[in-house]
Structures are given as C-alpha cells and as structure tokens.
Amino acid sequence: DQQVKQNSPSLSVQEGRISILNCDYTNSMFDYFLWYKKYPAEGPTFLISISSIKDKNEDGRFTVFLNKSAKHLSLHIVPSQPGDSAVYFCAAKENYGQNFVFGPGTRLSVLP
Amino acid sequence: SAVISQKPSRDICQRGTSLTIQCQVDSQVTMMFWYRQQPGQSLTLIATANQGSEATYESGFVxxxxxxxxxxxTFSTLTVSNMSPEDSSIYLCSVGNDRDSPLHFGNGTRLTVT
Known part of the structure; x- marks a missing residue:
C-alpha cells in the first residue's frame, strides 16, 4: 500500500514557465514533508520541506504548498530552468518517527 | 550539510557472492540509514544503522x-549477501541529525548482479 503517491510519472514544461509537481499521501500521522531532486548517477538532493503547522514554504524559485485536509502537497518551480530537469521525489515522515516514506517520483523535463 | 562518501560507486557481481558498501561522513551524525532504489521504483528504507548496537531492520529486510x-x-557499512539478480539496485546511505531535519544522501552504489 503506497502511503505517498505521485500520480504523474513525467512532466514537460517550457523554460520560464511554472512547473507544478503534485504529491498525495494517505497516512494522517505524517507531519513533515520534503521534496528531493535526483539527477542520474547522483543521490537525492534535499530541496525544500514543510511541517504540518504551515501551509506554505518558499525558498527562492521553489515553493511547497500543503493542504492537510486533502492530504495533498505540491511543489511549484518558477521560473523553470533546463537545469531543473531531474526526477523529483516527495517524502513524508510521522512525528517522532525516523522512517521517511518516499513517493515513486516524477520526471520533470524543462524544454529550452 | 554533511559530505557523504559512498564506495564503491558501482559494481557488477556474480550471483552467490557478497558485496560490502561503505559510507563515510565528514562529521558526526546522529542517524544513519540505508535505502534501496530498485529499477524504476522509489526509495525503500532497508534499516537504521545504530551506533554500537544491532541495526533496526524494516519489514521485508533481514x-x-x-x-x-x-x-x-561517522561510518557505516552495508553488506549485500548471497546476491541474486533481484538484488540489482541502487543502494543509498543517508544521514540526519534530528527527527525534524531532512535526510542527506550519498551518491549511491549501483549494483548489478549477473
């Protein structure tokens, strides 16, 4: 049973436009959420996180939105750049837990 | 964040053999974990590496x-024993310092078992 879902395996966006990556979760005990970016032959790189007491967190071009009632979070990248082309993983963790549960990933392609 | 060095970066191994993967961190960390990413799939936690005691394994891993x-x-090893082709995966070391901070990952070991 997948607790963290990313229903779009891939997404293509034009350079300069907004990229929106979506993530849904089923475990209501999750209270800490993260996004990671992964290039081929590299480990995942932490991008941005949000705790359940917030509904938005911004860091430069990256913004994460959390809708707890819908058990949904999204990552917005504005403006998108070709270097953003990578696989993006959503992850979540329960309070006091140590196990980060990862989604299956979405491959983002930013076209010049 | 901590610099995590993982060795080897890749290997091709024969069925029935074992491979030990090393993870070295440039600073002391509280938590170290081992993840696996099978082809086309997400990251799955294998176990938490506990300093000075036995690791804590997730369901399905022994x-x-x-x-x-x-x-x-600052150091941990993962051995993949008695390998079969189903063990072909990327194995990733990750570290964290407290429960409410993100994990950071090494570059992984790409293992192919023939």
Missing part, C-alpha cells in the same frame, strides 16, 4: 541478507 555495521558516528 540481518542475514543485509548485515550492517556502524562502529562510530
């Missing part, structure tokens, strides 16, 4: 197959 050592706060 010590005989994936023995783990963590002799100090």
């Amino acid at each position: 010590i005989d197959k994936f023995p783990i050592s963590r002799p100090n706060l």
